[in-house]
Amino acid sequence: MVNVKVNLEKRSYNIHIDVSTSNLIGNFMQTMKVNKKILVISDTAVGNLYGIQMVELLIKDGFIAELYCVPPGEHSKNLDVAMELYTKAITLELDRNCAIVALGGGVIGDLSGFVAATYLRGVPFIQIPTSLLAQVDSSVGGKVAVNHPMGKNLIGAFYQPRMVLIDINFLSTLPNRELYTGLAEVIKYGMIADKKFFTYLCDHSRQILDKRPDVLTEIVRRSCEIKAWVVEQDECESSIRAILNFGHTIGHAIEADTNFSVYNHGEAVAIGMYGAALISNHLGMCSKATVDVLKHILLQFNLPVYAPECGIEDLFKLLYRDKKVLDNKITWVLLNDIGEVNLCNQVPENIVKLALAEIT
Ligand code: NAD
Ligand code: ZN
Structure with missing residues (x-):
């Protein structure tokens, strides 16, 4: 088992990473010193694959666990669905020491985290991320939120989980496009903080695309380490945490310009990273060779580098x-x-x- 510690001023927590960690959910929950009652939140796709078994494991270990599933997808990340979850928590009579567990991708992590942060002014929260994006990004760092009709993630909080439990086996059922989405954020970590890690990604591209568990474990571990290192220095995003935004400035504009319906987040960020690299090159900050190496790995991981649907002025x-x-x-x-x-x-x-013209 690989552990990454996130050291924060108020409370530190561990990220446990391995194949089959979720089979040990009962043991991990016992170390959390929480009440026996647990609400596991998932979406129907992930819930059908893993939720029922997880709740059974918890019950076998003496917990009173219930699974509540919402429809998969971004449209579940809103205040109406959060209200349904509060109602469920109240009906189950969850108290302040009962845990809420998020089992799913970033949508479930953000939504459940928002509910955990606000229900009874905060209850223990555990992240069990199942998509690559959630494992390397959204489950670590404590940003939780729901969307408002006028914008994404506008209603939220910083609320750190008590523990993140990452089971690499979950990635075996993840659709390929979702794998590539997560890989965009993994490439981002190499670009912003670790050239050696970037080289590792280039050297192991075949094994990564084949979902080899040891290689996936390594890329998840190093990504979590880099994210934890950044978050430890700037938990509430007032300075250095901004570097995690590499590729996101143009990426968010592409997502908005295409109504969130052409590119998913990682794809938009991939194009955005290429755009940011082009800007850097035009300013004389980095070489053309650096831009080309980035472009090459993005294409290798089946990520786009152009958004032909978008116009320069709109972007x-x-x-x-x-x-x-x-x-x-x-x-x-x-x-x-x-x-x-x-x-x-x-x-x-x-x-x-000039850069926008090159990516559209
Ligand atoms: P998601 O939660 O919608 O998951 C993507 C799809 O994959 C869903 O259909 C889900 O059912 C499916 N899925 C997940 N795990 C699976 C598995 N193991 N097997 C089969 N199917 C599986 O989306 P996402 O890409 O994981 O996360 C995107 C969300 O994360 C966005 O809402 C974004 O705002 C948020 N986010 C938050 C942070 C943060 O710091 N809090 C950072 C990045 C992104
Ligand atoms: Zn992102």
């Missing part, structure tokens, strides 16, 4: 609508080299538009 306007824009200034995460980024909020408009 440019949308860049300024991102909720991370402050005082009408975009904080760009730009590349010096693979593994080394810089924050920059003064990129000339013509350079941005």
Whole structure:
């Protein structure tokens, strides 16, 4: 078993990573010192695959566990569904020491975390992420949220889990497109913090796409380590945490411009990372060779680097609508080299538009 510790001022927690960790759910829950009653939240797809078995394991270990499933997909991440979950928690008479467990992808993690943060002003929360994106990104770091009709993740909190339990076996049933989505964030970690890890990804691309468990364990471990390292320095996103946004400035604009219906998050971020690399190159910060290496690995992992449906002017306007824009200034995460980024909020408009022209 591989452990990554997230050391935070108020409370630290462990991320346990291995194949078959979920079989040990009862043992892990016993170490949490929580009440016997547990609400496991999932979506119907993941719940049918793993939820029933998980609840049975918990019951076998003496817990009173219930599974509640919501429809899969982003449209479940809203206040109406959160209300359904509060009703379930109240009906089950969950008290402040009862745990809420999120079993699913990032949608379930964000939604359940939001409910755990707000129900009775906060109850113990455990993340069991099942998509690659959730394992390497959304389950670590404590951002929880639901969407508002006027924008994604607008209603939320910083609320850290007590534990993250990652079972690499879950990835065996993950659809390929969802695997590639998660790989975009994995590539991002190499680009922002670790050239050696980036090289590892390039050298093991075949094994990664074949879902070899030992290689997946290694990429999840290193990704969690990098995310934990960033979050430890800046839990509430006031400074360095912004580097996690590499590729996201253009990525969010692409998602919005295509009504969240053409590219999923990782695909939009892949195009956004290529765009940010092009901007860096045009500013003389990184070489063309660095841009090409990034492009090559994105294509190898079946990720797009162009968004032909998008227009330059539309994208440019949308860049300024991102909720991370402050005082009408975009904080760009730009590349010096693979593994080394810089924050920059003064990129000339013509350079941005030049890069947008190259990716559309
Ligand atoms: P998701 O939760 O919708 O999961 C994607 C799909 O994969 C779903 O249909 C799900 O049913 C299915 N699935 C998940 N695990 C599976 C498995 N093991 N086997 C078979 N099918 C499986 O989406 P996601 O990509 O995991 O997460 C996206 C969400 O995460 C977005 O809402 C985004 O805002 C959020 N997010 C949050 C953070 C954060 O820091 N909190 C970071 C990044 C993304
Ligand atoms: Zn992302």
